[in-house]
Amino acid sequence: MPKDLTQIISDLVLDWENPKRIVFGRGQTKNLGSILNSYMQVKSAVIVTDENIEKAGILEKVTSSLNGTGIKTDIFKIPVHEPDMDTANNVANYAHSKGFDAVIGVGGGSAMDMGKLMAMMKTNPGKPLDYCALPPDALSEKVKNRPVPEILIPTTAGTGSEQSNALVFIENGYKTWITSNKLYATLALVDPENTFTTPPNATRSSGMDAMSHLLEGLVSSLHNPVSDGTIIEGVKLVYDYLPRSYNNGNDVEARTALSLASTMGGWVLSLPWINGPATIGHCLSEGFGPKLNIPHGLACGLMLPHVIDFNRNFIGERMKKVLIALEPNEDYFYFTTQEAIDVLIKKIVELLKAVEINPAVKYNTKESKDIFFSMIDYVLNERQYLYNLPAYNPRRLTKDNLTNLFEDIWEGKFTTNEF
Ligand SMILES: [Fe+2]
Structure with a gap:
């Protein structure tokens, strides 16, 4: 079982560098x-x-x-x-x-x-x-x-x-x-x-990349309070400002906020205990992105609701914190972690749709489902170890859960069918 926060703090060893x-x-x-x-x-x-x-x-x-x-x-x-x-x-x-x-x-x-x-x-x-x-x-x-x-x-x-x-x-x-x-x-x-001159497509793709660096850093089994604080504030910046930045490239406040969120996401990326971020999100998206001709950030964005859904039984408390940061609704305090995750996934899917991204991979590529599915064994037997997923991704991969995940990614389906 993944460690809880008390164990994480007790066992914490930090040693990291940044840009000079x-x-x-x-x-x-x-x-x-x-x-x-x-x-x-x-x-x-x-x-x-x-x-x-x-x-x-x-x-x-x-x-x-x-x-x-x-x-x-x-x-x-x-x-x-x-x-x-x-x-x-x-x-x-x-x-x-x-x-x-x-x-x-x-x-x-x-x-x-x-x-x-x-x-x-x-x-x-x-x-x-x-x-x-x-x-x-x-x-x-x-x-x-x-x-x-x-x-x-x-x-x-x-x-x-x-x-x-x-x-x-x-x-x-x-x-x-x-x-x-x-x-x-x-x-x-x-x-x-x-x-300010970044075109809308690149704006939404890179904005979702920043969101993935942040949220995957929080999903990581090795998250801890040093990274969590930056992540939660950064996620809120992307959530609030990416649609504005996408719709109006000259929105100074939105562009500045998104640059700040990107900087925060980059800082999180550089933290060695996050290492990447090395969860299933970047592991899969950096595999299927080039195969399906989907830009990096867009592929990461398509993966992001699945990263949370796939790991939902291991990350509930910290995802609930994110949800409350995004929308300080008093009711959320009384939600179970599974209910909070359902709403958070819904919000991320809504964010994708707000920047005109269809959450199903099949609508974002001209390549076939067979090409996409041909990666399953490679991910299971090789790629997950290249990303050291057993150390960083809370849920272990099996042939069955990975096959189901690939189906869900292709179709844009999630465990909750509320939306
Ligand atoms: Fe990335």
Whole structure:
């Protein structure tokens, strides 16, 4: 049985790192040059970004903030899709062949992750695959040398990559990753104004990614009060502000709140006892997302009500706290944990619908149910161990419960049929 909170606190051992410096606030991008000059002696930097960031005018904001600082810059653009092994190898080749002493990653999770990779491969030999979390030593530290300084500037609100110690790319149709505390940013600069041009689809996808980082962190068997407080406040921010941000990209309050929630979710991601978050949500969505051509955040959002439903017998008290935070309705105090979970699942499904996401996976892909179901044995026999689910996901996986879960995910069905 999972531990209760008293046992969790009694057995608590905490040991974690964060980005060295985090700057949050509207308009902070214009201070990048002065921060770099006063904070780290950068002479030349490569900016890792993509075409869309340039078109949105954000790259120009970054380069003009460096005018007059004496910092020489080069631009490395990655393709506008989730990075694959070709992109990762191109980054590594660039890092090994060019001279620079810092990296500035500007963009969504893909550009920031490839920025981390650029910084890491500058000081480490070989290929990105040499450092990936792959069996049989998926959890071992493989990054030997500290990367050159990394500055990460998100342009979406959700991935939290600027806060995390991991980078992700697609290998053989599935997501793989490199994780090391050496990957933490030297400076994470979160300027909500850089998200104002994020289109609605990316806004809802990255917003649901943030929601998943937060809520999966609370579902995790290794949740504890340090993370729980941040998670509950962050969940409330996404719940209240994602629909507003989706419907009106110029809603300054909503965009800023969502950037803050993303930062909080990223912080939760970086906490080693959450480790990922390594519950069934990201484990499955990072598997079926690439297979079904569903973007990462959208796949995570589709999984989220199922994460709670699947684990419902083990997480009731903390989910009730979330429900009361979302809606301080006195009646909820008297609900059983199962009743509270029913209402919470309903609220998350309503959130998906509020940003025009159909909660059934089958309506979000052109791929077949057979392709989706072909993953069941792989998840049961291999993938769950890659994510160390027995340590992090409260409910154990069996062939039967996983098959039922796949059916529910495909159809958008939940244990409660009230909605
Ligand atoms: Fe994520």
